[in-house]
Amino acid sequence: MQPRVCPYCFKTFSNSFNLKQHTINVHIQSQGVACEICEKVVKNKWYLRKHLVTAHGAPLKRSKDGSATAAAAAAAAAAAQQQQQQQQKDKGEEDKEVEEEEEEEEEIVVDDLEPAVPSNKKGKKASSAK
């Protein structure tokens, strides 16, 4: 036997009659949908779903309409992508700095080996040859 689930508040009932009674008594008669968590009354079940997700962080798993779930998933994916891009940006800047340092070191090594020395070494040579 599959349990009947109220589409408004996701409460489960042993049979469809109980669910119908609950739906009418709790959700339809009141002309609005009350949030079971904070008792806020919203226009209809769609608003309640939105409210449950935005106010209480409820999952959209039971939603028959996939658009809301897809939107949430897309938003989450976009946020993750943005974070990744930010991380890559930070990394790239770090790499740049390291590269520059390496280049400088290489230049110094080449200077030491080259017989044709730059101006600052020329002065040293001249003083030692005195």
Ligand SMILES: [Zn+2]
């Ligand atoms: Zn209900």
Ligand SMILES: [Zn+2]
């Ligand atoms: Zn609420």
